[in-house]
Amino acid sequence: MGLGDKISNKAQEVVGGAKEKLGDVTNNESLEAEGIKEQAAAKAKQAGEHVQDAAKDVFGG
Template identity: 55%
Template sequence: MSDASDKFKHKAEEAVGAAKEKTGQVTGNERLEAEGRGDQAESQAKQTVDELKDKAKEGIDKIKGAFKR
């Protein structure tokens, strides 16, 4: 299961990416804008993995619970 610090870290990375993208747009810096989009995509992928880990743990816990009955 993903811990809260990882989830917070990944959300923060997404916010930093959004800030980079916006700064790149405002300043006309295409490299910074692209880097920001890349950071956001990477962070979103990490968040998806976190969610999948949580769902897998929930499923495993349900299976364990069924065998305890």
């Protein structure tokens, strides 16, 4: 994964966190759930990046 992808995924996680908090504060369950979903998607992408990075380290790719 490139640096741009890593930045994009981290940004998605941060935006998701903000949506979750805003939804909680405003009692908007839909927005809160959307934020949680975005965070989960970003974390899944980041986990995939870690696996790819580890594979590169092991196999020299």
